Amino acid sequence: MNLPFSRRTLWLMLLALVVIWFGNLEYRKLIKPDEGRYAEISREMVASGDWVTPHLNDFKYFEKPPLQYWATAVAFEVFGEHQWTSRLWTALTGFLGILLTGFVGMRLFGREAGVYAALILGSSMLYALMAHVNTLDMGVTFFISLGIFSLLLAQQESAIALRRNWMMLAWAAMALAVLSKGLMGLILPGAALFLYSLFNRDTVVWLRMHWFSGLLVFFAVAAPWFVLVMQANPEFFQFFFIHEHFERFLTKVHDRYQPWHYFVPILLFGMLPWTLLMFDSLLRTWRDSAAQARHFSPERFLLVWVVFVYVFFSVSSSKLPSYLLPMFPALALLMGKQISEMSDRRLIWLIAPVLPLLLALLFAMEPLVNQQSENPVQFEMYTAYADWIMVAIIIWLLGVAGALFGIRRNRKMAAIGVLAVASLLSAQIGVTGYNTIARERSGYPIADAIASQLRPDAPFYSIENYEQTLPFYLKRTLILVDFKDEMAFGIQQEPEKWIPDIATFIKRWESDKEAYAIMPLRVFSVLTGKGLAMNEIYRDHQLVVVKKP
Numbered sequence: 370m371n372l373p374f375s376r377r378t379l380w381l382m383l384l385a386l387v388v389i390w391f392g393n394l395e396y397r398k399l400i401k402p403d404e405g406r407y408a409e410i411s412r413e414m415v416a417s418g419d420w421v422t423p424h425l426n427d428f429k430y431f432e433k434p435p436l437q438y439w440a441t442a443v444a445f446e447v448f449g450e451h452q453w454t455s456r457l458w459t460a461l462t463g464f465l466g467i468l469l470t471g472f473v474g475m476r477l478f479g480r481e482a483g484v485y486a487a488l489i490l491g492s493s494m495l496y497a498l499m500a501h502v503n504t505l506d507m508g509v510t511f512f513i514s515l516g517i518f519s520l521l522l523a524q525q526e527s528a529i530a531l532r533r534n535w536m537m538l539a540w541a542a543m544a545l546a547v548l549s550k551g552l553m554g555l556i557l558p559g560a561a562l563f564l565y566s567l568f569n570r571d572t573v574v575w576l577r578m579h580w581f582s583g584l585l586v587f588f589a590v591a592a593p594w595f596v597l598v599m600q601a602n603p604e605f606f607q608f609f610f611i612h613e614h615f616e617r618f619l620t621k622v623h624d625r626y627q628p629w630h631y632f633v634p635i636l637l638f639g640m641l642p643w644t645l646l647m648f649d650s651l652l653r654t655w656r657d658s659a660a661q662a663r664h665f666s667p668e669r670f671l672l673v674w675v676v677f678v679y680v681f682f683s684v685s686s687s688k689l690p691s692y693l694l695p696m697f698p699a700l701a702l703l704m705g706k707q708i709s710e711m712s713d714r715r716l717i718w719l720i721a722p723v724l725p726l727l728l729a730l731l732f733a734m735e736p737l738v739n740q741q742s743e744n745p746v747q748f749e750m751y752t753a754y755a756d757w758i759m760v761a762i763i764i765w766l767l768g769v770a771g772a773l774f775g776i777r778r779n780r781k782m783a784a785i786g787v788l789a790v791a792s793l794l795s796a797q798i799g800v801t802g803y804n805t806i807a808r809e810r811s812g813y814p815i816a817d818a819i820a821s822q823l824r825p826d827a828p829f830y831s832i833e834n835y836e837q838t839l840p841f842y843l844k845r846t847l848i849l850v851d852f853k854d855e856m857a858f859g860i861q862q863e864p865e866k867w868i869p870d871i872a873t874f875i876k877r878w879e880s881d882k883e884a885y886a887i888m889p890l891r892v893f894s895v896l897t898g899k900g901l902a903m904n905e906i907y908r909d910h911q912l913v914v915v916k917k918p
Contacts (some may be wrong), residue, residue, distance in 0.1 A: 428859025757802020
């Protein structure tokens, strides 16, 4: 099949995609908790020179492995400590995931299917949004996808040398997934492969894994950091492997419990504008791949992977929207294959229902703003954000209408490209506009107001709260007072860095020659009532910052 674009046009489209994808990384302020946390861990890594033991606010932080911290710390060293460099790894792995999906789609299902798969993945709402928010899920999604896609390509190779090379890449990718977010990088692909071989009665795949050399590659990549961190921190093993993996999955220890149906609306919204196409592709893949039983079937494996990931996290006691991301590249491959084989008439019926949905969202903006606003400040912020969302929806509507028109004119590839670009633009406008309400979830306004008044050698106390983004913007850590949260383990290891109660803080404050503190309004009223000497230097509707007179 010849694509309806010249080589030059394809390069121009890729350049436009790069600009749209990376163009807004610096615009938005960091928001709490994730963006502040992961930017600060990397900043402290650079400041301390300790690249083995991650720290958050100067406490040991073992919840996740260090690959993204390392990558972000390198970006800080090379380009400086900025908002865009803190988000660069997430955006880069998200972008590489699009290119990877397109490449694998071309190899497995043909050139047209690969292009469709890349367009679908890059414009799926959840994937596009999460690629521009600094969390760990996009990085692990890329490496898990690289691992399972390399496995699929290996199984397609009859030449032993080529199959071995693809499998070595698969093993290395799984090791990098483990270094990105822990054992899920190995457990999820392994469990999915087991289920696939069980359902498809295909045991040959296990004989083509190149176990000896593959495990050597896996441990050569993954093991060194685990050895070094356990040598430096004997307490690491119990916390990381037991608490962060088994207790997180089986219990409500992280207070992220949600009902089993939590991911239903997230998946329905997150796959827009391709939601109906997703269901159609899954059903057709199940039907069409049934004839491939007893032979290795990439479609069947991808189907098992998608269902398994969804069920796995649905039964987990810890749930966040971004946990579904590893499904998306595999879904995009299946959907790209289906579009390449689909009639124009059927495709129209799978895309057209997005129009009334977007119109309903457009008219729901004002009621939503009124419903979510609890005070005048929020009403002002949410009204401003609604303007951005309305622009995004209008562009999205135009994209859907343009795509439907293109399909009716027998220009399916161009139509899908128009809808993909419009959807990505809408996602980017929506995420960029979030900056209108960032001051409610970011410490940047505080840092901007007080930074010139701070002395770096004077203590800065954080009482009964921890504003995750503030240390990154101030380029310094805070002394926690009567607050633990996710730093409880680190405080347990080094309790001398922590102040357990207000009474102890008052004694410290009175003995300090110079000091600063940030606290909720309620705590400020309590301390004022106790007659503690404080000069207020900043206040908003949530927090107060003071210095010692």
